[in-house]
Amino acid sequence: MNIGDVVAERTVHLTRESLVRYAGASGDLNPIHYRDDVAAKVGLPGVLAHGMLTMGLAVETIMPWLGDTGRIVEYGVRFTRPVVVDADGGADVTVVAMVAAVDDETARIDLTVTCADTTVLGKAQVRVRR
Template identity: 50%
Template sequence: MAAQVKYDDVEPGQEIPARTFAVDRANLVMYAGASGDFNPIHWRESHAKAVGLPDVIAHGMYTMAQGGRFVTDWAGDPGAVLDYGVRFSSPVVVPDEGGATLEISGKVEEKLDGNRVVVALTARSEGQKVLTRAKAVVRLA
């Protein structure tokens, strides 16, 4: 696959510059429709609060997708992602007004054979880690 980043140009410990992604209720409505996950905790505030959440929360998979985008934009080709896994450690709370912000950064954790690297991701919202053990294996050029 046509990854843009060259394996020989990266070293373990190398940082991938942080990016921020805005999350609005409209994003969650679109994600519900596209994914088929219509759980009302992602779009109905009264329901979210009734089940003990502070407000509407983003789909975990929406947050995971932003981490995926962070990796695929860095690699240059989404097809270069061989493995991608996360643990959802804390919800991303999305208020009606102003929405939420996701801050994602990454680091090349390890170089493997076959031009593969392990990228470790950090994702935070409102200072909370929202993903842990977030790692992707990417085949570089």
């Protein structure tokens, strides 16, 4: 494992159906996640993906590489921009996971998370046991 190594990457396509399913599973039934009229009424650019859904998709990207989720020591992000999910076209969220720091016991994996060429999660970092 070397600094700069890309350990995983993927693109996840979100649809309005994805948001409704996540809302039901998570219990977050805020209508800004599935109703255009409500999103517009509160001044949003459109229906938004749940922040925790985006955060979960991001860290899930490294699971095949990691092998054991018990190796995760710490995970954090800053929500910088919303993921707007179009009714017809949906939205593609792209995640690139790169080794950013390594010591004897842990490694820090930085996640670059974008949608429509815009970074949607800032300082997305996962510290894992080596």
